[in-house]
Amino acid sequence: MKSNPQGQLESTTTTGTSSARYPSRRAFLATVASVCGAAVLWSWHRPSLADAASEGLDTGGTVTIVQFSASGKKIGKVTVPRMVKSEAEWKQQLSPISFEVTRHAATERPYTGSTWNLHDRGLFRCICCDTALFSSDTKFESGTGWPSFWQPIARENVVETTDRSLGMDRTAVSCRQCDAHLGHVFDDGPRPTGLRYCMNSAAMNFVKLA
Numbered sequence: 001m002k003s004n005p006q007g008q009l010e011s012t013t014t015t016g017t018s019s020a021r022y023p024s025r026r027a028f029l030a031t032v033a034s035v036c037g038a039a040v041l042w043s044w045h046r047p048s049l050a051d052a053a054s055e056g057l058d059t060g061g062t063v064t065i066v067q068f069s070a071s072g073k074k075i076g077k078v079t080v081p082r083m084v085k086s087e088a089e090w091k092q093q094l095s096p097i098s099f100e101v102t103r104h105a106a107t108e109r110p111y112t113g114s115t116w117n118l119h120d121r122g123l124f125r126c127i128c129c130d131t132a133l134f135s136s137d138t139k140f141e142s143g144t145g146w147p148s149f150w151q152p153i154a155r156e157n158v159v160e161t162t163d164r165s166l167g168m169d170r171t172a173v174s175c176r177q178c179d180a181h182l183g184h185v186f187d188d189g190p191r192p193t194g195l196r197y198c199m200n201s202a203a204m205n206f207v208k209l210a
Contacts, residue, residue, distance in 0.1 A: 031130070033067070061082060062078050065077070068154075070207070071210075077156065082178070084178075085168050098202045101200045103129065104181075107183075108146075110146075113146065113147065113202060114206070115144055115192035115201040118206060121208070122206055123207045124147070124204040127205050130205070131177045135153045141188055146201070149196075149199065150192070157176050159173070159174050160185060161174065170184050173185050180203055181200075182203045182204070183198050
């Protein structure tokens with residue numbers, strides 16, 4: 001298993017999935033404490049677009065994503081222009097924390113986001129471009145203080161790239177349409193995928209479904 005700068009799991013429950021066992025709470029808290037201390041001292045920077053392009057991230061033109069209606073129904077694949085804005089435009093659109101997270105790959109402090117402990121039914125959409133990213137159906141309690149999911153709502157809607165910051169190899173997750181940094185994915189999640197998409201609340205809007 002890769003080193004996990006966003007914490008080891010103590011336990012997890014899923015909707016419609018089986019529970020899994022993880023390291024003790026003491027080990028988890030010790031890991032989180034050390035990592036949070038390092039995060040405070042580290043200035044996070046996202047990979048360059050040139051690096052992202054070499055790993056499949058579109059840097060211009062059009063992208064293909066899967067659209068979902070306001071009611072959460074899958075509409076189908078569509079080809080749309082990749083959303084590109086200036087730093088000034090993103091700053092005007094986003095809150096300070098959302099700007100730092102999505103445009104500069106910062107990480108919100110654990111247990112501070114608006115959706116880490118949310119249990120309502122709905123969709124999590126990109127705060128920058130409104131692309132559907134995750135469903136509450138795959139959200140689970142990871143014990144890390146960040147909203148966690150065992151798969152994205154559609155593989156086409158996210159991009160995964162190698163992140164070698166902090167002296168380790170991790171897999172960063174970003175929005176396909178606008179390149180917004182969302183978080184990281186780890187291989188210590190629950191069944192059925194065994195993955196943990198550890199996202200930032202500040203990178204997503206939650207849209208509640210009836």
